[in-house]
Amino acid sequence: MFLEQVAFLGPTPTGRHVLIVEDDPDILELLRFNLQQEGFSVSTAADGATALEKVKRRPPDLVVLDLALPGLSGLEVCRRLREHPDWRRIPVIMVTAKAEEADRVVGLELGADDYVTKPFSVRELMARVRAILRRAAAAQQQRAPEVYERGRLRVDFDRHEVFVAGEKKELSRKEFELLRFFVQNPNRVWDRLQILDLVWGEDTHVEPRTVDVHIRRLRRQIEADDGHPRAILTVRGVGYKFDERGLD
Template identity: 50%
Template sequence: MAKEKILLVEDAEDILELVRYNLAKEGCQVSCVMSGEEALQAVRQTAFDLILLDIMLPGLDGLEVCRRLRRDPATARVPVIMLTAKSEETDMVVGLELGADDYVTKPFSPRVLTARIRAALRRSRQPDEDGQAEILSFGGLQIDCSRHEVSVKGETVRLTATEFGILLCLSRRPGWVFSRYQIVEAVRGEDYSVTDRAVDVHIVGLRKKLGELGACIETVRGVGYRFRAQHEG
């Protein structure tokens, strides 16, 4: 990671300084704020490559900030990694439902966080893992792999980098059943620590955004998910 602009939103000064120091060593340009209001102001002034967002913030909390980032076309596709001191699965699920790309639970290793950031940046910037221009069409659903764009019946659908990665993984092999582990491995790399519930939440969000064509993504009970290409809407 070199020269990437990262916004760090964290109200605990010790954690903020630790993360800032480690990212600066990696060559990142790190901007730090300590509240949700300051975060929204910062993204209006600067185009960031990634946002590290604490959930528990004074005033406007991280979940609401994430919600507003995803509603704004200017920040809808910027990778967001949620930081939370809570171990409850509920917080992680809510963050993912709001469009966060990843989450890290405190306390965390700086090396682990750096690896997660690298993975998120890689997913958002590599248009196609084969380096080829490719457009997949299934009835009213069109997936432009090189541009990371998806449209349903001609209308553009805004997906997070993780949602796009899952859709691409499934749609490239229609009819093939992927386990949750295989989906995580394909989208985020091997040895990525994530719960089955997190994959399910991303799938639910993806289906909602695809509308009636979300039925293309089928659940195979006890196994995982598959893409049904013959669905025409």
């Protein structure tokens, strides 16, 4: 067997959804098992047409895509993902055989983000999944609008200004970066270690509870009642979620 089950490798990527498209049931099941062990929610498809239907119903955060699929090929699935305005930024990791080098090149030209070649290590694949999702989150932050407005909150990213119900608020640099992170990634649950990685940086050595302290301070600035927050929500036992509806 060229794939192995691996131990849990890091913090739970809460809320991240991965679609596996693979027609070999043994490989599909082992990938599903290991991704779920890593904390991902997982859906699966054994052919390209089913994969596109599942993307339509619930766009994933990342697709692990075998190129050698029955019917609609993996290359065609990749092409359609990249042509669709709502799906074009979904990261894709191709799974190829050594004999499929030409297809691998075409896949990368179509916009696939990375590839692994059979036989491959599940540990390596998990590392690539995490790396690509970190890059995607960073790219999402860079694509942020210059001004964010919702309900009583207005954030001007260029001027580094925050207004709540028309009143200017003075935020520290880290509080501002934390607010930027939340408004750019709404309605998703993040655990403390993920927030540390994405806001403080992976090489910063601070305690996870630092996140709690900054969130309390940020709530005092933007919540109508920081004792009963409606925008920056605590998901008990997991982490935090930014709900834009709480700003209305």
